[in-house]
Amino acid sequence: MTSNTPSSSSSESTTTATGVPRPGGAFALAGRTVSRVGFGAMQLPRLAEDRASALAVLRRAVELGVDHIDTAQFYGNGFSNELIREAIRPEDGVTVVSKVGATPDPGPVPLRFAQKPEELRASVEDNLRSLGLDQIPLVNLRRPDSGPGLKAEGDQLVPLDDQLAVMTALRDEGKIGAIGLSSVSLDVLRQALPAGIACVQNAYSLVSRGDEDLFDLCVAENIAWVPYFPLGSAFPGLPKVTDEPAVLTAAKSLGVSPAQVGLAWLLHHGPNVLLIPGTADAEHLAANVAAGSVELDAPTLAALDAVPSRSGDIEHG
Numbered sequence: 001m002t003s004n005t006p007s008s009s010s011s012e013s014t015t016t017a018t019g020v021p022r023p024g025g026a027f028a029l030a031g032r033t034v035s036r037v038g039f040g041a042m043q044l045p046r047l048a049e050d051r052a053s054a055l056a057v058l059r060r061a062v063e064l065g066v067d068h069i070d071t072a073q074f075y076g077n078g079f080s081n082e083l084i085r086e087a088i089r090p091e092d093g094v095t096v097v098s099k100v101g102a103t104p105d106p107g108p109v110p111l112r113f114a115q116k117p118e119e120l121r122a123s124v125e126d127n128l129r130s131l132g133l134d135q136i137p138l139v140n141l142r143r144p145d146s147g148p149g150l151k152a153e154g155d156q157l158v159p160l161d162d163q164l165a166v167m168t169a170l171r172d173e174g175k176i177g178a179i180g181l182s183s184v185s186l187d188v189l190r191q192a193l194p195a196g197i198a199c200v201q202n203a204y205s206l207v208s209r210g211d212e213d214l215f216d217l218c219v220a221e222n223i224a225w226v227p228y229f230p231l232g233s234a235f236p237g238l239p240k241v242t243d244e245p246a247v248l249t250a251a252k253s254l255g256v257s258p259a260q261v262g263l264a265w266l267l268h269h270g271p272n273v274l275l276i277p278g279t280a281d282a283e284h285l286a287a288n289v290a291a292g293s294v295e296l297d298a299p300t301l302a303a304l305d306a307v308p309s310r311s312g313d314i315e316h317g
Contacts, residue, residue, distance in 0.1 A: 205262065227273070265296065
């Protein structure tokens with residue numbers, strides 16, 4: 001689904017609670033209106049030895065019109081959550097979204113799956129404590145169904161219905177406001193729809209569009225689509241958006257960076273796309289937010305749409 005400019009509903013506010021124009025426009029997320037360019041907190045633990053700079057990045061995000069921040073207790077073992085608790089004020093009107101389904105691990109891989117219902121509930125409680133919230137507006141269930149990275153085995157292969165039962169109970173108890181899914185297949189989303197799904201986070205970019213059918217279902221159901229790895233895989237040897245000739249040509253023509261073209265393409269691809277690019281650098285943050293203002297005309301979009309998807313190169317687990 002493609003349009004010539006990033007779109008938003010005319011009934012939704014064009015400015016944030018702090019009066020800043022929304023980068024990329026607006027879309028509904030978990031019953032709230034958010035800017036279509038948000039911020040992912042995964043990289044903030046890189047600033048663990050420079051807390052002041054980490055806090056400054058979050059404050060700068062709000063100043064630039066970001067009011068959707070994506071985090072998780074397992075980002076820096078609570079470091080990102082604690083920063084958000086300290087930096088973000090109620091009057092900022094920020095929607096904080098967290099994630100469950102994994103936990104820190106001291107082994108060579110810093111995370112392991114934590115998929116069992118009791119683990120999901122414990123993770124929500126951990127997020128509530130570190131964020132200092134009575135309710136998390138939206139919590140994504142990170143599944144092992146698709147995408148690169150972690151694999152699940154043994155007792156971590158948990159039926160979706162068992163997980164949705166505890167997530168729904170947490171919503172009924174008021175501890176979470178809405179349920180999202182991450183790294184899921186089309187069949188899993190279809191199975192989960194009756195529970196009420198607010199967003200889907202999957203690996204997705206200009207060069208990795210294997211989930212187009214899933215994306216189309218989200219458009220049809222008015223579910224927010226929140227891509228991670230929006231510029232291609234962070235794993236070595238896998239395709240990157242910024243290496244594509246069509247992207248480089250568009251960037252040169254528009255006077256913007258290849259990364260901004262890749263992010264802008266996502267915003268133009270469908271009205272339900274919400275971006276959460278992460279960074280620990282204030283200048284990089286500003287560049288990501290500025291991608292919300294990049295306009296792509298029809299010939300440029302056609303050239304970018306013609307870039308082949310190589311999502312089959314990404315190992316699924």
